[in-house]
Amino acid sequence: MALAALGIVVPTIAAIYEFLVxxxxxxxxxxxxxxxxxxxGETAAPGALGELSKDGVALVDPSIVLLRIENTGRTNIDEHDYAVRDDDHAGIRVSFPGRRVVGVVVTELSDENLRSSLGGLTVRDDLVELPKVPMNRHDHYKLLAALDSADGTKKTDGAYPDPMVVGTIKGGVGGGRIIETRSRLGTSKRAMALIAFLAVLVVAQSVVFFRSSDELPIDCASGRLAIGGSTAFEPVVREAARSYQDACTAAEFDFEMRGSGEGLLSLDKAGEGAEMLAFSDGEKPDGMPGLVARPIAFVLFTLVVNADTGVRDLKAEQIRRLYRGEITNWKQIGGRDEAVRLISRNPGSGTRAAFQRRVLDGLREPGSNSDIAVIRILGRPAGWCDAPATRPKTCCAP
Incomplete structure (x- = not known):
């Protein structure tokens, strides 16, 4: 599990670094x-390189610098992204310490559209002032600068300090920054290290997988479990059991979903240590001290009244009067002239027990009314109550 987590975390961190940083x-x-x-050396014909001059005066200690300016980020750079004042014509200033700039030419453009923006290039003493050039991703241009010693003397070792970017631009470009880049002919060391780490991680995961493929997950149980209780829970319980068996193949289940009451009674009789579980959609009744309730869900109960009754809403007291037998015709509560017929769950149902306790104030439903209706409904094909030819015109069922 830890290796799997690393396999997700490491690429995520790499992606965040790559795209956000x-x-x-x-x-x-x-x-x-x-x-x-x-x-x-002893060059026979130095040619133009030996004749570099400024205003007809030969350069004392000439040097040549080739500079590449490039967009190395993943977004475009606009002229407003240069971190200088709006009235400043220069976007970048490159300084050549100890030297003065004799001349500059643009030698290469990645895109011809850059040419018009480079018209504002200027030279001043030891500075080359580059304009605010808009650059798309991967755009670049190159400058070739001819320089001479600033103090008119020749360096015996020919070494000058490296060129450097100066001015406010060094602090940032449009929320980013300006950096000195290096030419790379291959994959960077950081990328190679990351690839090597991921490769080791994949190999380790494969070893762990193949070693554990024949073993059950550490949190699996084996054996046979009997499950009983509420018929309302049966579809969910069976689906959960199938999912568990897919991962834990040594587990088996037996189902006896015949109602909450029967399930709790069977579990109580089985006693301590029984490999049995009962689901109930009602509260545990008194007289079963050995059973421990573990709530797993909230269940919403409601009453359904047949549309043919003409009744669209029932108050709690009207429901109690219906089940006490005080209301026998729907016209007594604003409905049509139709006799009341009650349809309910079987006596062992947790739904029925909860309905009697919470709605009927603990009174049992009258058997002469709802029980007879239940007996008539049970044994009929599915959808019988909805079939127009056989459906009772007036039904009220929790």
Whole structure:
């Protein structure tokens, strides 16, 4: 169970991290080249690289930087997402410490639509100011910058500090942030570690499954259980028993659902230790101290009055008068001129017992009325009371 839970939790956490954390707006920058343009060897024809100049003056310590700007998030970046003032024309500022920018050209566009937005690119001292370029997912563009020493002296080691993003943009882009990215030629170490962990988890689950496939679940019981009691519970009980047997094949059930009263009486007679269970839709009667009630559900009882009676509503006192025999015709309570006929559950029914106790104030239904009707109904085919040819015109049944 613990392994199964991990099998669900780990991918869920990975998905949340991927889409909620990494999926925010992210603008990435990558320095793909930062090298000197000096002739450090014995080149016979240095050509243009040996003639880099600014306003006709040769560069003292020329260097070249190739910079890639890219949308690394999972959502688009709009010009309003750049975390700068609205009146600021620049969305990103890239600084080259210790150097001054001589010139910049755009060398690559992932989408030609980016060209019009890059018209506002400017250069100032050691800064390249990039405009607020709208970028769809996976969009990128590249800049090639020519630089020289800021103080006019040549570095003996040719090393300058790495280019860096400066200004307020470093704090965020549309709820995300700007990050320095790295070129990856394969799957990341984090992804490989996650795949390896999931693979181990799957193997462990398989081992546990195959070792336990021939054994019953730890919470299964075996043996035979007799179930009796309420006929109202029978469909639900049988379905529950089938579901239990599907998982616990060593369990067997016997059913004797003949009414709440009979079920409780059989259980009481069986005594302590009996492998028996009784369902009742009524309260446990007095005189059975050995039985312990365990409530499992709420049951709603109602009375049904035949529409042919003309009665649509009955008050509690009218119901009691009906069952006391004081009302014998429906016209006495505003209905049609039809004789009252009562139909009820059998005497051992928990439904009937609850009805007598809660509605009739504990008085038993008169046998000369409802019992006779029950005897007539029992033994008839299903739906007899609803058949127009045989249905009593006036029925009242709980």
């Amino acid at each position: 990494k999926g925010r707006k992210r603008l990435g920058y990558r320095v793909q080249m930062d090298t000197t343009a000096n002739d450090v």
